[in-house]
Amino acid sequence: MRAILILALAIAGLQVLAVPRAQAEAAPAAPCVQANEACARWVSLGRGSARSMVYATYALNRPNPAIRRVLIMVHGTLRNADHYFTTATGAAFLAGALGDTQVIAPAFHSAGKGCEDRLAPDEVSWSCSGDSWRSGGAALSDPELKSFDLVDQLLKTLADRRLFPNLKAIVVAGHSAGGQFVARYQMANRVHEGLGVPVTYVVANPSSYAWPDATRALPVDDATPDAAALGWKTETPHTRFTYGPPGAEVLAQAPRYNLWPFGLAERTSGYTAGMSDDQLRHQLVSRPTTYLLSQVDVLPLGGFDGTPPAMAQGATRRARGEAFVNYLNTRLGGSAKVQIVPECGHNDRCVYTTDAVLPVIFPDAR
Numbered sequence: 001m002r003a004i005l006i007l008a009l010a011i012a013g014l015q016v017l018a019v020p021r022a023q024a025e026a027a028p029a030a031p032c033v034q035a036n037e038a039c040a041r042w043v044s045l046g047r048g049s050a051r052s053m054v055y056a057t058y059a060l061n062r063p064n065p066a067i068r069r070v071l072i073m074v075h076g077t078l079r080n081a082d083h084y085f086t087t088a089t090g091a092a093f094l095a096g097a098l099g100d101t102q103v104i105a106p107a108f109h110s111a112g113k114g115c116e117d118r119l120a121p122d123e124v125s126w127s128c129s130g131d132s133w134r135s136g137g138a139a140l141s142d143p144e145l146k147s148f149d150l151v152d153q154l155l156k157t158l159a160d161r162r163l164f165p166n167l168k169a170i171v172v173a174g175h176s177a178g179g180q181f182v183a184r185y186q187m188a189n190r191v192h193e194g195l196g197v198p199v200t201y202v203v204a205n206p207s208s209y210a211w212p213d214a215t216r217a218l219p220v221d222d223a224t225p226d227a228a229a230l231g232w233k234t235e236t237p238h239t240r241f242t243y244g245p246p247g248a249e250v251l252a253q254a255p256r257y258n259l260w261p262f263g264l265a266e267r268t269s270g271y272t273a274g275m276s277d278d279q280l281r282h283q284l285v286s287r288p289t290t291y292l293l294s295q296v297d298v299l300p301l302g303g304f305d306g307t308p309p310a311m312a313q314g315a316t317r318r319a320r321g322e323a324f325v326n327y328l329n330t331r332l333g334g335s336a337k338v339q340i341v342p343e344c345g346h347n348d349r350c351v352y353t354t355d356a357v358l359p360v361i362f363p364d365a366r
Contacts, residue, residue: 031057033089035082049122055085055105068100074174081107095358097365134181135261136271146271159195170199175348179206187284204292207305212281217241217323228319232296254308262309285334293321294344302346
């Protein structure tokens with residue numbers, strides 16, 4: 001009798017030990033939220049050994065049924081993916097979405113003159129400055145690789161049902177120069193329609209846009225420099241715009257105002273070479289996009305583009321965005337959303353942690 005009791009207790013003990021172990025194996029891993037080597041992941045590009053680094057809250061190469069949504073956050077001109085990863089994970093925490101969201105911040109590192117990042121073995125060196133990396137330009141280390149290829153590869157990996165079987169939504173977002181990247185990637189990428197997972201784009205406070213034709217907002221009504229400077233006085237998007245070919249004064253200062261990446265002309269290299277203007281225009285207005293414009297982003301701060309082609313789009317970042325979205329919706333039949341982020345200036349952390357923005361970047365968060 002005693003032997004039977006001891007055996008029963010032993011079996012019970014094994015069962016008690018086995019339950020936590022099974023639960024531990026089934027439980028999702030805790031999200032990685034530090035912008036360091038622990039959260040660094042590698043994305044293979046091209047046919048060789050080239051790779052590019054991203055920060056991510058969860059592994060990209062292991063099945064994770066807990067993931068319901070993805071936020072890809074593209075950094076600004078400083079290539080500070082660590083800062084943007086912290087912004088994005090902080091926003092996910094505020095939204096209560098860390099447990100079921102894969103947060104990713106790509107790093108467009110460069111060993112070019114003026115940047116001189118320390119690259120890992122086989123890490124792609126992207127362009128150091130200018131518009132190249134933010135408009136689908138070629139890598140310095142391999143002309144066959146384009147900056148948009150990195151997000152293409154991320155989207156294809158994330159859409160693999162063997163890895164993320166319960167994924168319902170992907171959001172590609174960026175601020176400032178990252179906003180330029182996302183605005184142009186939205187209209188240009190070749191993978192959107194074939195992924196099988198809905199993708200939306202969130203463009204915040206870029207200095208310029210790739211206009212779909214040679215018209216611009218003329219400097220009248222809400223597009224005058226004085227009106228643009230005082231645009232911060234309202235949280236409602238401005239809509240009084242008149243469009244047409246730029247006047248003689250603008251043309252004298254910016255005769256090449258419509259060249260890519262400010263317009264669609266002369267796309268002779270990079271990701272968009274060979275794509276027709278009509279294809280880009282169609283994708284621009286057909287893909288779901290929200291434009292976030294900070295209420296008080298009306299000063300030439302934070303890397304503001306004051307070059308003549310950019311100034312031809314408006315006097316301030318906010319005015320440029322309002323005129324651009326209004327044109328897409330009223331002239332091209334688009335349905336883009338525009339949201340003024342109250343009390344924010346040119347500050348990604350203010351924008352992406354605002355309560356009204358959280359549902360945009362974390363759809364259907366619990």
